[in-house]
Amino acid sequence: MDRFTDWVLRHRLLVALGWVVVAVAGGALAPTTVDRLSYEFALPGQPAYETNVDIAERFGGGSDDPLVLVVSGPDAEGRAVALARTVEQQVDGTRTVTARDPGAASLTGRGGTVSMVVVQPRVTPGPEPYAASQPRLERLAAQARADAPEGTDVELTGFTLLSEGGASGDRSVLVEVVLGGVGALVVLALVFGSLLAGVPLLVAAVSILGTYLALLGLTGITDVSFVVQYLVALIGLGVAIDYSLLIVTRWREETAGGRANDEAVRAAMRTAGESVLFSGVTVAVSLAALVLTPLPFLRSIGLGGLLIPLLSVATSLTLVPALLSAFGPRLTWPRRASSDGRSRFWARVAALVVRRRWLTVVGASAVLIALAAPVVTLTLGSPQLEGLETDAPASRAVTAAIDDGVPAGVLRPVELLVPTADVERVGGAVGDLDGVGAVAAPSGEGWSDGGDTLLQVWLADDPASDAGRDTLDRVRDVATDAGATGVGGSPAEDADFVSAVYGNVYWVVLGVVVVTFLLLARALRSVWLPVKALVLNVISIGAAYGVTVLVWQEGFGSELLFGQSATGVITTWVPIAAFSFLFGLSMDYEVFILSRMREAYDEHGETDRAVVDGIAHTGRLVTSAALILFLAFVALSTVPSVEVKILATTLALGIVIDAVIVRGLLAPALVAVLGRANWTMPDQLARVLRVRPS
Incomplete structure (x- = not known):
């Protein structure tokens, strides 16, 4: 160096x-x-993904949930049908379904005053699949609202719009960086002056x-x-x-x-x-x-x-x-005065932890286990509709339609690719299943291609709910047995995403653990310090997952903190993305602390003193760095997208838990408990890693 x-x-x-x-x-x-970034969660070889790719190439749609026009008021169904014809004429490449299409009568509510038009526009590559068509649909909805008699309303909505909080456009990540940078500057100014x-x-x-x-x-x-x-x-x-x-x-x-x-x-x-x-x-x-x-x-x-x-x-x-x-x-x-970098506050904390090492280990472990416990109920998927409810007109329109009997699965249909000759047989078999609200077989332009027809299955329950997932499993089995050549739609792809990603994630985690252990063991010349670091990382990330489940899946604090109801699930990609973030950051903090402890121990050979010296010199640094990141993730949570809010919650909680409970209390207490064992390494492992044993 x-x-x-x-x-x-x-x-x-x-x-x-x-x-x-x-x-x-x-x-x-x-x-x-x-x-140039990709907005596709490609799942090569997974049946729902491959079916959706086929549907997108031949029909449009697939994994992209449709938009929905909700018409309410007198003669809602008639106005919805007329609006659908206008949409097909003025928005090129758009397919529609109305209550008058075969099997789709449930698009009109029981009272007859609410009727939906399912709109499948042409998809545009990028963050907003309907960037080209959505503005035109919004204008058509506004025009229909203006031309309708008093008491009639028309709203454009859809699962994608609701999950984005009704925001138009994709907010640049630069906003989060600037907000995080401002918070970092304040913290750094306090640290250095x-x-x-x-x-x-x-x-x-x-x-x-x-x-x-x-x-x-x-x-x-x-x-x-x-x-x-x-x-x-x-x-x-x-x-x-x-x-x-x-x-x-x-x-x-x-x-x-x-x-x-x-x-x-x-x-x-x-x-x-x-x-x-x-x-x-x-x-x-x-x-x-x-x-x-x-x-x-x-x-x-x-x-x-x-x-x-x-x-x-x-x-x-x-x-x-x-x-x-x-x-x-x-x-x-x-501030010209020099500083030796030693924090008196953290020196006192470390000294207290060393004196009460077993109490600290038991107490901190109990807290972390309690925080991590909800992770056993973790359910992965897209947010449930209840968790996306707001006071926005688009959200109120959907709620009113579902309350009036429209199937909850309309916003996220399961799509069946069926030979045209087998439409009636497959549709009948699937439509008879418990939990299926309707099977629509639209006969309009764009629903058949090359001898295949596209059917839409609307589940009676939210596809992200337990009941909806059970129904989806039955639909996939029965549809395939009845002759469907493929089962697609976003609910089916969500299910395949979970199995594809998390079915093999254990091998990925094992690989990360082994590589990290070997690197830590070589740098710290210890076998137990790396083991401790990895165990603490697992506990820390588990606690972050657990609290996220409490907030977003169960709804404890989601209304207070974000003004939104529980989503009922955790977004499929959040845990693996959060692992990537938190593992690296947690390992950084642990390396800073342990390296300083190792340096102090090599100097005087006393474990308890090394713990105090290490925390005294790194405690303020770690907490300052954690505070900076916490503020950055708080900034990230202001993004309208519910999925990004869930990710930001996991990251912000993970950083706080890791810096305060894990690295500030539990890590030094465990080093004090292990004593001399911290600094030892078996001769055989030392030879393999080419380090001098302690």
Whole structure:
């Protein structure tokens, strides 16, 4: 590390200019990168996905839920039929279903004053599948409302619109980064009280823009999921600040100890820099295990997870020492007083934890187990309609129609691809099943192709409910036996997504655990410290999942915090995406703490004293970094999309639980309990890892 640092200091101007070029290019090309991201959760080989691809190519739709026009008032059905004809004429490529199509009578409510038109427009690639047609449908709905007599209403709605909170357009992730950056600046200003607060933010900005530039190249090779943009922006913000904050804090300690500026930079790089390098590589290599999965969605998260820490490490180990060498003393303005980096508050906390180690272990473990317990009831899927209810007209219209007897599954139909000659037989067999509200066989243009006809099955219950999922299973079995060539629609694809992703996720997690253990064992020269770190990661993430289940699936606090009812489920992709975020961040914090404890133990050989020294020097850093990320995730929760709100909740809770309960209390208590065992490694493992045994 000394030779590398010397090179950076000799070429600090070249280093700075290089990163300026990267940042400018990344910023200029960031919109292009975002435009190239994929919004498809491809599931190659899964039956529902393959059927939906076939449906989309031949008919349009498939995994994209339809829009719905809700007409209420006198002669609702007649007006709905007339509106459907207008839509077909003025919105090219649009298929419709009304109550007068075969099998679709239930689109009109029992009272006759509410009737629906199911509208399947042509899909546009990108974040909004109906970006081209939705504005025209909204104008037609407004025109129909204006032309209708008093007491008649027309609303455009649909599951996609409701899940996005009624917002139009996809809000840029830049908003979350700016909000998170403002929160980070406030926290860093309180930590440093000087211009040094700007260094971690500058490094984070360069890291994020550099990663976006790398992603642009990656999109030319493979599909990259849109989820990665959030991962890059928010995790990049947190990790880059963590790494640079660790180096800057250590530099301040060394200058407080009397070292000259460049010597302090070298000492900081020799200690904190090595921790940053190891932490970044550990996170990158462990998350790269996702690349081995058969699903493009998870592979892209793995690749994104690989790039973020690597770019953050690169900027932290080059740009930070260059800036500190050139401007370090001047950046301490206006707080000129040096700091040895030791927090008296965290030293007292650590000393108390060491004295009450068993009580802390039992108490913290009990709290974490209680928080994680609800995870056993975790149910994956798309949000239930009840969880999307708001005071918006589009939501009220849907609620009124379902209350009047329209099947809840209309907004998320199950689609059957059936040979035209077998339509009556398949439709009859499926329609007789308990839980099926209706089987529509529209005869209009666009519903038949090449000897196949597309049927729509509307479940009586919400497809995301327990009853709806049970009915879906029966529909898939009976339809296939009766002669259907494929069963598609978003409910069926959701079910396949869960089995495809989480059926093999154990092998992915096992791979991550093994790789991380080996890297930690080599760096810390210990076998029990890595075991402890991995166990704590599992407990921490489990607690975050558990509280998310309480808030969103069960509804404890969702109204108070977000003004929305319980969704009844957790979005299918949230747990695996949250794992990618939280595992890396938790491992960062653990590496910072354990590396400092290891350093202290090597110095004086006393475990209890090493625990206090390690927490005293890293407690404030970890909590500050966690607070920055917590604020970033709070900003993310303001996105209208319910699915993003669920992800933001998991991440924000996970960071707080991990930093305060796990790393602040349980981790140091366990190190104190293990005593001498922390610092030992079997000779055989030491030889395999090529490290000197303790």
